[in-house]
Amino acid sequence: MGRPPCCDKMGVKKGPWTPEEDIMLVSFVQEHGPGNWRTVPTHTGLRRCSKSCRLRWTNYLRPGIKRGSFTDQEEKMIIQLQALLGNKWAAIASYLPERTDNDIKNYWNTHLKKKLKKLEASDLYSNDGHCLSSLNSTSRGQWERTLQADINTAKQALKNALSLDKSSPISEYSTVTDVKPINIGCYPHIKKEGKMSTSTYASSAENIAKLLKQWTRSDSTNNSEHSKASSSTQLSCNNNNNAMAEYSSSFESFEPSNSDQYSQAATPEATGKFHGESKREVDDDEVPLSVMLESWLFDENDDLLI
DNA sequence: AACGGCTTCAACCGCAGAGGG
DNA sequence: CCCCTCTGCGGTTGAAGCCGT
Numbered sequence: 390m391g392r393p394p395c396c397d398k399m400g401v402k403k404g405p406w407t408p409e410e411d412i413m414l415v416s417f418v419q420e421h422g423p424g425n426w427r428t429v430p431t432h433t434g435l436r437r438c439s440k441s442c443r444l445r446w447t448n449y450l451r452p453g454i455k456r457g458s459f460t461d462q463e464e465k466m467i468i469q470l471q472a473l474l475g476n477k478w479a480a481i482a483s484y485l486p487e488r489t490d491n492d493i494k495n496y497w498n499t500h501l502k503k504k505l506k507k508l509e510a511s512d513l514y515s516n517d518g519h520c521l522s523s524l525n526s527t528s529r530g531q532w533e534r535t536l537q538a539d540i541n542t543a544k545q546a547l548k549n550a551l552s553l554d555k556s557s558p559i560s561e562y563s564t565v566t567d568v569k570p571i572n573i574g575c576y577p578h579i580k581k582e583g584k585m586s587t588s589t590y591a592s593s594a595e596n597i598a599k600l601l602k603q604w605t606r607s608d609s610t611n612n613s614e615h616s617k618a619s620s621s622t623q624l625s626c627n628n629n630n631n632a633m634a635e636y637s638s639s640f641e642s643f644e645p646s647n648s649d650q651y652s653q654a655a656t657p658e659a660t661g662k663f664h665g666e667s668k669r670e671v672d673d674d675e676v677p678l679s680v681m682l683e684s685w686l687f688d689e690n691d692d693l694l695i
Numbered sequence: 696a697a698c699g700g701c702t703t704c705a706a707c708c709g710c711a712g713a714g715g716g
Numbered sequence: 717c718c719c720c721t722c723t724g725c726g727g728t729t730g731a732a733g734c735c736g737t
Contacts, residue, residue, distance in 0.1 A: 403706080403707075404705095404706075404707095404730095404731085405705070405706075405731080405732095406705085406706085424722095424723090425722090426722080426723080427721080427722070438707095439722085439723095440707085440708090440722095440723085441706075441707075443722095443723075443724090444705090444706065444707080445705090445706085447724095448705075448706080449705075449706095476726065476727090477725090477726085478725075478726065479724070479725060479726085490724095490725075490726085491704085491705075491706085491726095492704085494726075494727085495703075495704050495705085496704090498703095498704095498727095499702070499703055499704075500703095
């Protein structure tokens, strides 16, 4: 009756992922690229359902994920986009390429919902406790105007993003609002090299990128150039993103997938590049990726810019 | 120190849509 | 078309950590 389970439930492990499992999964993606999740358990020996593997990759392991607290700008964008799009977390996430839809959804449910509720409550009630929900209320009017302005801004951003073929949503968004670029601005080298022309997918992550930074230490000369080049732009980023820029500088040759949907990393182009990158790294006779992964995954003190 | 309630977020579940045969 | 598989998405859950008493 109904759909068959996505995988054989017998012997399938559930719950939190272990570092070992992460290593196995990342190794698989390094080798085969993201996609073909069905084959992951058989190829890697992971006792995980394919869906679980895909989720682990997209929500946690894939490059370009920014972890830690949300910035005010990100928060503002989420509020605006949620007002405009509703609970379309994937669509909202496409405007915040460093954040997963799951992260945004969680953040909305745990932080922003309450925040807005509080805000609304404080705006709707005057000091003497009278509800100001009447249409003539000044504060409510202001609140509504503010909200409307935010929605209009978001609409404008969406309109622009949709009207420009294959352009970066983030970039477009940033051009039509007074919100500074929250991600791409920290990766000037990406724009410079034109590798992100069809992508909004931030090419760095605190997790794997950090790992790869050490792994690609041999490129440090070029990287330092990029670090210098990016330093001015970093000024427009918050502190968290400064570190991101640093990571990105060592990640220049990594080709991110099309960020419109991070799942599109499974496209042959993106996959091939990711794959190719990993091959190049291996050929450099550096520390094996798996070793680096291990050190990263097991290093409890190596906090990730939270 | 111990306990219980609250919060957070990674992970799971189930459905829907896309696409290939 | 129809069926099947794979993937994406949004809602929900539950373990772990946090915090107040």
